[in-house]
Amino acid sequence: MEFGFTEEDEAFRDEARAWLAAHAGPGADRRTWERTLGEAGWIGLGWPEPGHGNRTATLTQQVVWAEEYARSGAPPRSGHIGENLLAPTLIAHGDAAQKSRFLPPVAAGAELWCQGYSEPDAGSDLAGVRTAAVREGAHYRISGQKIWTSFAHEADWCFVLARTDPGSRRHHGLSFLLVPMDQPGRIEVRPIRQLTGTSDFNEVFFDGAQARVEHVVGGEGQGWRVAMSLLGFExxxxxxxxxxxxxxxxxxxxxxxxxxxxxxxxxxxxxxxxxxxxxxxxxxxxxxxxxxxxxxxxxxxxxxxxxxxxxxxxxxxxxxxxxxxxxxxxxxxxxxxxxxxxxxxxxxxxxxxxxxxxxxxxxxxxxxxxxxxxxxxxxxxx
Missing domain, CATH: 1.20.140.10 (Butyryl-CoA Dehydrogenase, subunit A, domain 3)
Structure with missing residues (x-):
């Protein structure tokens, strides 16, 4: 099987390679680097909806960018979860207000995300989620624990799979909630030290953390459908x-x-x-x-x-x-x-x-x- 690139793709490659050579220095911290990428429109190339501050690119051009980025030695991305997991999920399942609120900051590199899926007693079995979200007026109050949460120590937001129907079992009664991480006393992040000595993963404890009702993606009780769709984007x-x-x-x-x-x-x-x-x-x-x-x-x-x-x-x-x-x-x-x-x-x-x-x-x-x-x-x- 051969995978060919057009002249337009090669011109796009030259542009990407030149920009990376000029900007991808080793000195910038990851958050600053995300903003640099966002200012140049390099975040969100694969989104089918333009107008959020992102460039548009064909599928082959997305491949070109991904390959040139990997070859350039540019800093590791901390915005991957927001750009490649949350954003396509919002485009597929979110309402207009959710897209308007969350896509532009992701494209700008201004807000970083983490994924609240795995739990200590469930592991990779997402249908075993126990984290609970109880509706109280205009908010949900979230209690539970997530684990192996990459970049939670840096993230501004977390998309959380939680059980909103207390009598539900397995994949029923789950909802996909967008939760702000800046809730002192309600969210605690504990880094997990790995064999390598680094701590990219974390435990996250929710003790009455709040998520707004309008920040449920896909509707209450539709979390399993939304979560499975997101895994396809991964x-x-x-x-x-x-x-x-x-x-x-x-x-x-x-x-x-x-x-x-x-x-x-x-x-x-x-x-x-x-x-x-x-x-x-x-x-x-x-x-x-x-x-x-x-x-x-x-x-x-x-x-x-x-x-x-x-x-x-x-x-x-x-x-x-x-x-x-x-x-x-x-x-x-x-x-x-x-x-x-x-x-x-x-x-x-x-x-x-x-x-x-x-x-x-x-x-x-x-x-x-x-x-x-x-x-x-x-x-x-x-």
Whole structure:
């Protein structure tokens, strides 16, 4: 399969590459960088509705931007959740007032979002949500806990899946609420320290937090439908950009294998070749489904593919270095006792790839039930 670009796409590539070369320095903090992107109109390229401060771009141009961004070494995005998850959900299910209120600040990089889905007792099983939202006049009062909430420590808003019907079970009686994070005493964010030493994930506790009634997306009790729609937006153009990063990581592992002599091992060399071939296959699969697919299992297949591929790459990253991979950097000091290099970070971080974003078990269950038509697993009452 070949994926071609037109002359207009290549002109767009030149513009994107030049802008990134001029602006994508390493010094800016992530919030400042989001505003810089927003001022230039680079946020929201894929939105079908213009007029929120975003540029418009064809699907192939969105691919061009995502790939050039990944190649440029630009700072990591903290606005991804608002741009690529919340915004398409509002465009599909939100009312005019919600779109008018929330899309322009996302496009401007002025408001950052986090996702309130997973819970300690439910994990990736969203139908097991226990966080409750009780309507009191013009507001809902929210009580409960979310976990593995990326960027909650930076976010201005959180979209929360909560149970608005106290007598409901499983996927019934859920609502999709837009909740402001600036509620001292009502919302507490606790960072979770990862194996890498960083804290990108958080626990979030809601103790009577408020959400306005007009900030329910899709209507009360329609949260499951809205939430499932959002998960469909999670796979797409960003997957191709992700693969650019994967390719760079694979190249570094291959270089290390050659330098250390590990590539002389025919078994390890075959594993490296397999990683390369599987990455190509993932790209073709991503391109095949880029314009949308009616296959209900496609997002789950994609998640299983890249998560396990990336985890195996992390294992190879340390294996090709031998015993040296078990010790810290050469410039270690007592003032910074916990430091790891890029290969060690890759190995440790990828242990979570098969858990976050929907665990492997959940993805296989979706494929079994929705694609193969197998009987559903017994579900406990909620």
């Amino acid at each position: 796979r797409g153009v960003s997957t191709l950009a992700q693969q650019i990063g994967f390719a760079a990581e694979l190249a570094a592992v291959v270089e290390t294998a050659v330098r250390t002599g590990a590539a002389a091992d025919p078994v390890l060399r075959a594993r490296l070749v397999r990683q390369w071939a599987e990455l190509r296959a993932m790209r073709w699969n991503a391109l095949r489904t880029l314009g949308g697919t009616s296959d209900p299992g496609a997002p789950s297949v994609a998640k299983l593919l890249w998560a396990n591929w990336h985890q195996r790459l992390g294992e190879l990253a340390v294996e090709v270095r031998g015993a040296r991979a078990a010790v810290g950097p050469e410039d270690w000091s007592a003032s910074a006792p916990y430091r790891i290099d890029a290969a060690q970070h890759l190995f440790l971080f990828t242990r979570a790839d098969t858990v976050y974003g929907g665990s492997d078990q959940i993805q296989r269950t979706i494929i079994a039930e929705r694609v193969l038509g197998l009987p559903g697993e017994p579900k406990g009452a909620v």
